[in-house]
Amino acid sequence: MxxxxxxxxxxxxxxxxxxxxxxxxxxxxxxxxxxxxxxxPQNTGITKPNAEPIPPEPAPAAWDEEYDVVIVGSGWGGLTAANMAAQGGLKTALIEKGDVTGGASRHAAENAVISGGSKAQEEAGYHWPGDKFDPKAATTKYEEYCSWTVDYKLLYDSVIAGAEWIDWMMEQPGIEWVAAGPCMEDIRVNSKEQNTLLGNHWTAEALTDNAIADGVEIKLLTQCKALIQDGDRVVGIKVADTLGNETYLKGAKAVLLTAGGFGMNLDLLEKYTPTAYMYATQGGPMPSHTGECFRMGLGVGADVSGFNSFSMWEGGLDEYWGNGDGNYFHHFWNGAKQVMQNPWLKIDITGRRMEFFAKSTGDGIPQENYPHLENCEIGDLTSANHWSSSIGHRAYNIFDSKFKESLKVFENSAMNPNQDAHRQPVSEDRTVVNTLASSTEWEKEFEEAVARGAISKADTLEELAEMLGLRPERVTAAVDHWNNDICAKGEDTDLPAPYKEDWLIPVDTPPYYGAAMGGQISKTMAGLRVNEKMQVINAEGDPIPGLYAGWYTAGGIGGVNNYGGIFGNPTIHAGVAISGVGGYMAMNAILANE
Ligand SMILES: Cc1cc2nc3c(=O)[nH]c(=O)nc-3n(C[C@H](O)[C@H](O)[C@H](O)COP(=O)(O)OP(=O)(O)OC[C@H]3O[C@@H](n4cnc5c(N)ncnc54)[C@H](O)[C@@H]3O)c2cc1C
Incomplete structure (x- = not known):
């Protein structure tokens, strides 16, 4: 040698x-x-404690409660499956560690089944791709978006199930959805009676009431702690209440894990979605997405699917989980973050300007590839990608003491109305979409962010740069360029997606403000590998008897290494709908006794 x-x-x-x-x-x-x-992906060599498999426990001498089916997690997947199970005559328990049903699904609004095919979408004339419902074409197109790293059979069946799930939902008492393109929206959202960010809470209430009426035992504030295995079959779960009292619940026919992803678990992120671990500013989308059910599946030998597959949304202040506020749940309601999501001067660590994607910038990103976002922004998705993959992985907002006046300019210069809720400061009690930036609550939250250092404030640009960890000469040069070469001339000649003229507001009046921005994890799409019946399978492809998973505890629906804003969320049926579709597919298989 x-x-x-x-x-x-x-x-x-x-x-x-x-x-x-x-x-x-x-x-x-x-x-x-x-x-x-x-x-x-399990062979990455990372052995951090919170990424380790949680081993199963043996069956107890006597069960505390016995059911046909035990479902863990009450997002759209869990609520759909619980209702179907009860309607199918199964004795059903729905376990939820939160104090209310619905999970992240309750906080969403746009239930986007991209490939259409439901009766409501057919009547509304919605199709993708092409001009008729074509599951094969949708599968092929989406495979392309995933660089062919997705299970085509699982995908195809999900396309079919997407249409069926909407038809099923529309038949449930209390569901008042209308088709708006690919999105099924609550009538009250569609008519703008309510802020779009809360639309699904009516559906969560209806599905919960229906489940209770049909005899589902819903256990709130109850956490699944372990799977119970008898031989190779999963036969139940161990749960604990908030006082730590443990009980054993039998699921004779099946245990279904619809417990969300793991966007709040740093160890799992590092191991299975390292790009998110390295680049995301904040976890999410909900504090409850801690991934223990994924680890339980690993503990009974499940394979992993969807390595490094996740999505991010724009808007995270670079706080990560530090102050307990660092997750998507608070994203829309925090005034500091709302202020940040505006077209300020944005630079990377070298001082080069960063883009800010908003429809009203005329950014020219092909909307036909984002049919479910036809009426709103793709900027929430693309900005996060852009900033996270930049040198230093952050965009730094730089602005000055005139910022309250600037916010009004941004609002008045045709920021997309559907997105104003995302971009203009909002407050918890806000009931309409187009509220001006007049709440005092957001100002208080802004000041709190300054006080805890999430937003920096300084009398000089040099001082501000030091606080942000940037080189002072780079920041002063960037501001000088912005003020003299762009704002003074009234034309943004820097960016492919130029800022509108009235967004060109010089940074010249101290005190100066600055903050590092990046992507927030909106979902993790690595998880337990499932077949098209949503049975959890091992690395040899054999089902683990008795165990099923729905998205996003299951992984693979977004392919491998599929992250960021490609195709929206990026799953064939967007974030919240695919949760329901997974629960629908799993319960169909369980009812068919497969
Ligand atoms: C504010 C907000 C707005 C959003 N808007 C949209 C939108 O408009 N369109 C869209 O497509 N997506 C949207 N999303 C994303 C979407 O809501 C999620 O991707 C989707 O709901 C995830 O569904 P899930 O079933 O995986 O998780 P969830 O809906 O969160 O359900 C999982 C449940 O499992 C419970 N759980 C977890 N572990 C355990 C355990 N060990 N024991 C018991 N229970 C457990 C959790 O508490 C949770 O309630 C939004 C998210 C948020 C937060």
Missing amino acids: AAGLPARALADDTSVASSESADGYQVPDRPAPNSRMVPS
């Missing part, structure tokens, strides 16, 4: 013969298939 060249051999595999290549590297012979390690 040539001196100085490293030997490269398969570690810990002495049985592998090797030869020396012309350049001196030791080239291992291809090992026999049966001696190869099964390739899996």
